[in-house]
Amino acid sequence: MIARYIKLFGKYLSLIGFGIIFSLFLLEVGLRTIGVQPATYLRKFSQYHDVLGWEKKPDVEGYFQRGDVKIHEKLNSKGLRSTDYGYDKPENTYRILFLGDSFTEGYDVEFESLFTTIIENQLNKYYKDAIRIEVINAGTGGYSNDQEYLFYRLEGYKYSPDLVIMMIYPTNDVYYNSQTKYGNYYKPKFAIQNDTLILANTPLPEPPSSESFKDLFRELAIYQFILNNVLSKMPNVTAFLGSSGLVSVETAEMATQKGRAPASFSIYDRKYASATDTAWTITKEILRATKKTIEKLGSNFLLFSIPDKFQIYDPTWTATQQSYKVNDTLWDRSKPETILAEFCRKEKIAYINFLDSLKIENSETTGLYNGVHWNELGNDKAAEVILKTIISNSYIKVKN
Numbered sequence: 397m398i399a400r401y402i403k404l405f406g407k408y409l410s411l412i413g414f415g416i417i418f419s420l421f422l423l424e425v426g427l428r429t430i431g432v433q434p435a436t437y438l439r440k441f442s443q444y445h446d447v448l449g450w451e452k453k454p455d456v457e458g459y460f461q462r463g464d465v466k467i468h469e470k471l472n473s474k475g476l477r478s479t480d481y482g483y484d485k486p487e488n489t490y491r492i493l494f495l496g497d498s499f500t501e502g503y504d505v506e507f508e509s510l511f512t513t514i515i516e517n518q519l520n521k522y523y524k525d526a527i528r529i530e531v532i533n534a535g536t537g538g539y540s541n542d543q544e545y546l547f548y549r550l551e552g553y554k555y556s557p558d559l560v561i562m563m564i565y566p567t568n569d570v571y572y573n574s575q576t577k578y579g580n581y582y583k584p585k586f587a588i589q590n591d592t593l594i595l596a597n598t599p600l601p602e603p604p605s606s607e608s609f610k611d612l613f614r615e616l617a618i619y620q621f622i623l624n625n626v627l628s629k630m631p632n633v634t635a636f637l638g639s640s641g642l643v644s645v646e647t648a649e650m651a652t653q654k655g656r657a658p659a660s661f662s663i664y665d666r667k668y669a670s671a672t673d674t675a676w677t678i679t680k681e682i683l684r685a686t687k688k689t690i691e692k693l694g695s696n697f698l699l700f701s702i703p704d705k706f707q708i709y710d711p712t713w714t715a716t717q718q719s720y721k722v723n724d725t726l727w728d729r730s731k732p733e734t735i736l737a738e739f740c741r742k743e744k745i746a747y748i749n750f751l752d753s754l755k756i757e758n759s760e761t762t763g764l765y766n767g768v769h770w771n772e773l774g775n776d777k778a779a780e781v782i783l784k785t786i787i788s789n790s791y792i793k794v795k796n
Contacts, residue, residue, distance in 0.1 A: 454473050485556045491555055493561070534547060540569045542584055573679045
């Protein structure tokens with residue numbers, strides 16, 4: 397008799413489980429039908445690294461999705477979204493290594509439209525058979541300048557690059573250069589002792605187990621719908637899930653601090669708090685160390701600053717002011733570039749201020765960006781400006 401009840405209970409439990417799964421399937425189909433799109437997250441293409449926090453996985457191929465944009469991403473044998481060049485540099489070859497974050501990795505464009513691909517193709521056309529140009533894209537989503545500097549010390553130098561270009565995105569980089577976590581992922585942090593950078597938190601812990609749990613759901617439209625709609629209306633629940641690691645810190649902050657700018661946006665404050673001054677101090681020391689390390693190995697160093705969309709387009713600036721309740725008396729939207737320009741002048745660092753390079757031809761709020769990142773036009777423009785700098789400053793020497 398007991399065995400019969402157990403069997404019956406198991407049958408009902410199976411039916412309930414099937415009903416839940418089938419309902420979720422119908423919900424997923426329905427959400428995608430009405431336009432809700434899943435998103436691809438950092439973890440899909442990355443793995444734990446005890447110094448860098450994470451690195452991209454070698455030989456991984458798949459699709460990266462944000463909203464309506466879906467691109468193919470293929471990583472080479474060293475985990476880079478780049479042509480698979482070996483460490484040994486061939487004769488009569490000039491190598492350029494790019495260090496950066498998701499802008500450099502090219503989250504919203506196909507490989508052929510990525511600015512580093514364009515630069516390589518155009519330089520090889522320009523110099524024809526006089527010299528071969530190889531461009532290595534080491535951009536990694538979520539990285540800040542500290543991780544980029546460490547990547548160069550651990551891996552980038554092995555390619556013997558002639559020119560290293562670091563892409564700094566001040567909106568994120570300055571703040572995260574002073575942090576020990578990016579979302580739920582641990583990252584390196586430098587301290588400054590006697591004007592020297594000291595890595596304060598190595599080895600890094602592995603990501604929390606909750607990240608693996610989220611991997612089961614995060615590429616579903618249901619997951620994205622809950623993040624974007626349900627949790628935004630339940631700040632207390634979101635705060636709890638954020639503290640437990642089930643949603644990112646950024647998601648929790650967005651839900652619980654509506655109307656307040658993210659902490660990283662403090663770099664636009666006209667009057668800095670001590671934490672922002674500290675973040676800038678660390679950032680500058682990282683840039684100094686990067687230049688010194690690169691030049692010691694006989695390479696040139698070039699810094700390229702990536703502006704936020706609201707720094708360029710007035711309609712986006714107006715919307716940002718309304719969202720975060722700021723104005724021109726509280727924020728200076730060109731302040732990060734002004735600081736970087738003055739710093740680079742003093743330190744004799746070659747610097748491309750992309751904000752100054754851009755010429756706005758109309759009042760479109762999209763222009764060069766798709767959401768946060770550059771679209772194809774943005775990549776074209778970045779490539780154009782970098783190419784002009786490389787050629788006009790004669791970085792590449794051709795033997796007669």
